[in-house]
Amino acid sequence: MEKVENKTLLNKYINETGILNIFSHDMRANIELFSFNKGEYLINEGESSNYLFFLVSGKVKVFSHSSSGKVMFVSHFHSFEVLGETCSLWEKPPTASVKAISKVYCIGISMINHRETLFNDLSFxxxxxxxxxxxxxxMTSSTCITLFDSLESRLASFILKNAKEDIFYYNLTECAELLCTSYRHLLRVINSFCSTGRLEKNGKYYKIIDKKYLSEIASNISDI
Incomplete structure (x- = not known):
């Protein structure tokens, strides 16, 4: 995490997100801009944060661990979003981690200095x-989809949402985590799509061949 001393960039994100509108009083003097590199943690499971963060640029994933140590995907954020508000406000250890999966910028408010102000802000x-x-x-909708829809359906939706010009290029280990499946199972389904002419593998990426078929079987996953 790095504090960004760039008022022009901070004002840009303030104007783009309209963040000041969610507070009853002018909080401009109380907000700071931070950056996180890909792979850095914004919030660590079990560790209370001294800042309340608002995602203003970049993409993060939220995940937790089961008692057996298995990673459980919770959600994905890639637009303006408040992060870890319950834990930050009430000083509770987070039950999930938030990790940057791209370069990320966040507006932060110090909980040490401004917790009581936020507690008394009705608009906030x-x-x-x-x-x-x-x-x-x-999350309830996504959980139902994960429980009841096949991996083929969920993967088809994921491919369509993340492909650019019919080219799907994504870290498959990350993809397996996001779809709550094993890497082996994911690879079996992708290979099946390739063998039946739905996808075509070209080096490290996949080209969509039968977009109509993928659209027909795709789940309605809104947050990935």
Whole structure:
């Protein structure tokens, strides 16, 4: 994590996200800009953060670990989003980690200096409640899809959402984690798509050959 001393860039993100509108009072003097490199943790499972972060640029994944140590994907964020608000506000150890999967910029508010201010800000608390409710609804829907839809359907959706000009290039280990499956199972399904003419492998990427078929079987996964 690195504090970014660039007022022009900070003002750019303030204007793009409208972050000041979620507070009752002008918080401009109380917010800071931070950057995280790919692979860095914004929040560590079990470790309380001294900052409340708002994702303003880049992409992060949220995941936790089961009692057996298995990684369990929770969600993906790639737009303006408040992160770890419950744990940061109430000083609770996070039950999940947030990791940057690209270069990330966050606006941060010091909990040491401004926790009481936020606790007494009705507009901010309303925003937080709405954000939590929407997130819970999305996670419930995604969990049902994971439980009841086949990997073929979920992978088809993932490929269509992440392909550019019908080219799918993605770290398959990461893809397996996001789809809550094993790397071996994922590879079997991808190879099946290739052998039946749905995809074509070219080096390290895959070209979509039968987009109609993938669209027909795709799950409705909104947050990946």
């Amino acid at each position: 608390l309303r925003y937080t409640c709405l954000s939590l409710a929407e997130r819970l609804s999305s």
